[in-house]
Amino acid sequence: MKHHSQELFELCTDTKSIPRRRARSVSPSAARTNQRRGLDQSSNSLRPKSGGGDELWDPWPDGDFERLLTWEEVLRTDNLSEHWACQPGGGDKRGSESALAWSQGKKTRRVCLGVITCDEPTCEVVTRPQTRRAGIMGQLNASCLCGSQLKHIDCGATSVLYSFKGGVYYIHKGIHHHPKQTHILHLSRDERTRFEQIVFENPAAGPAALIAGRNSITGTRESVSTISTVLLNQDRVKAELQALRGKSTRNFVDDFAEFQKNHPGYVLYSQFEAVTVVVVQTQFMVSQLVTDFIEDEAVNGIVSDAAHGFWYSSKDLLIISSTYSALLACWVPGLMTYANGVSLLVHATEYAGGWSGGAVADSHQVWDHLLVMLSKEISWMNFGRTKLRGLGEWIHSWDTPREEDLIQNFMSAEVSKELDDILLPHIASLQKLLDSPDLNQYGAEAYPVIDYILRSKKPDVCQNCTLVLGECSWCFRSSRKMAWWHAFGACFHSRGCSPKGQ
Numbered sequence: 001m002k003h004h005s006q007e008l009f010e011l012c013t014d015t016k017s018i019p020r021r022r023a024r025s026v027s028p029s030a031a032r033t034n035q036r037r038g039l040d041q042s043s044n045s046l047r048p049k050s051g052g053g054d055e056l057w058d059p060w061p062d063g064d065f066e067r068l069l070t071w072e073e074v075l076r077t078d079n080l081s082e083h084w085a086c087q088p089g090g091g092d093k094r095g096s097e098s099a100l101a102w103s104q105g106k107k108t109r110r111v112c113l114g115v116i117t118c119d120e121p122t123c124e125v126v127t128r129p130q131t132r133r134a135g136i137m138g139q140l141n142a143s144c145l146c147g148s149q150l151k152h153i154d155c156g157a158t159s160v161l162y163s164f165k166g167g168v169y170y171i172h173k174g175i176h177h178h179p180k181q182t183h184i185l186h187l188s189r190d191e192r193t194r195f196e197q198i199v200f201e202n203p204a205a206g207p208a209a210l211i212a213g214r215n216s217i218t219g220t221r222e223s224v225s226t227i228s229t230v231l232l233n234q235d236r237v238k239a240e241l242q243a244l245r246g247k248s249t250r251n252f253v254d255d256f257a258e259f260q261k262n263h264p265g266y267v268l269y270s271q272f273e274a275v276t277v278v279v280v281q282t283q284f285m286v287s288q289l290v291t292d293f294i295e296d297e298a299v300n301g302i303v304s305d306a307a308h309g310f311w312y313s314s315k316d317l318l319i320i321s322s323t324y325s326a327l328l329a330c331w332v333p334g335l336m337t338y339a340n341g342v343s344l345l346v347h348a349t350e351y352a353g354g355w356s357g358g359a360v361a362d363s364h365q366v367w368d369h370l371l372v373m374l375s376k377e378i379s380w381m382n383f384g385r386t387k388l389r390g391l392g393e394w395i396h397s398w399d400t401p402r403e404e405d406l407i408q409n410f411m412s413a414e415v416s417k418e419l420d421d422i423l424l425p426h427i428a429s430l431q432k433l434l435d436s437p438d439l440n441q442y443g444a445e446a447y448p449v450i451d452y453i454l455r456s457k458k459p460d461v462c463q464n465c466t467l468v469l470g471e472c473s474w475c476f477r478s479s480r481k482m483a484w485w486h487a488f489g490a491c492f493h494s495r496g497c498s499p500k501g502q
Helices: 004-009 028-037 071-076 133-141 189-201 207-212 234-245 252-262 283-289 344-358 368-382 385-394 402-411 420-435 439-446 448-456 479-492
Strands: 065-069 086-090 106-112 115-118 150-153 158-164 167-173 267-271 277-280 302-307 317-325 330-339
Touching: 071 167, 115 133, 133 150, 189 234, 207 234, 252 267, 283 317, 283 330, 302 330
Parallel strands: none
Antiparallel strands: 065 167, 086 106, 106 158, 115 150, 158 167, 267 277, 277 330, 302 317, 317 330
């Protein structure tokens, strides 16, 4: 009767495949003896024969033996990891990890897949086979590095693990009549300890520096590549480094405070609550946000976008607000924000920290009252009026019509310098806005797309839209919003304006 691994991985009956030897099984009497042994005593019959591990666990198990290991020992051995190329498999569904006896525990199985070698006797290349038959066939269809033909040596040695409340009862059956793979995937406990020691001695070293070895006055320090061939791969070293540094006991609050101290003015706003937001901005970003002119092309204003895969947690966002630089002929970041999710309050906080804290440079000033209305526009954008409650103190003039807010704010602004040259292109539009009894008609005349929306009677034509300030290339649901944004863009591009008392 064939072993199930042979039925699954038995390849063509040509010279490429060498039949494996049948694994030895435990006699019924020995099985009954092991069953009576229970939890308190494990088998002392055969220890793993090959070296390369430590006293607790050998990652090259070979021969027939049994071991009882506690959960602490299982964790220290990386879940009893093996260097052999194994096909994992399950057992019956009746077992449970909460069982008191190992025989009633959850059963899992590992079957060795053997190795792929070269038919040239002098070639020492040993390849790890893939876990699926199609993958193994693809490996055999290729040639060896020396140009000779490859062959698959099947094995079938089996490891059975019973996970129960007291730990894991490990049973290994069979002898590996094939060479070891030259490429391994796991680190032993001692190897991982040596790696951690080198990392702690060189906390600022990256993966490449750890592989090359750090230079010092006394010479080159130890390279992690001497610990194991696993650490010859730079990507693997990077992954191990991230996993190790992720367990650091350093206080994040202290690190963040030190970062702010070393980079004053870089963090504009930070909030660590249910909604966590960190807004950062450099002086170069500030200089790109406000300009003294309007481009002829549709590149005026600010475009915000969020990246969902930048941070370690997939729900965390990196929000970048970009503006077009005519000098660089490309879009450059004007504001960067970390947020622990998507919510209305995130956008409101971002604009609060960014605009009120960072957009005041080179005599440019942003009106706080306009920011309040900006928060309202953001809330109307995609979330609806019902979620305005989350803005809290942001909305301190909810009952005041927005057009009246704009008119009052504009009329009460003190002129601190001559603005004729700057406001001249916008005076006609502003005056028409202030005098227009029908804002819908004004918006339709100013922007043909508004006239189209009004005539089509489709208020939700552009329900999902992108915020672009200044040259309003944003299709609003009503011309009232378009008119407001047009006026806001004109005021935002002016220099030297500030409301009374600001």
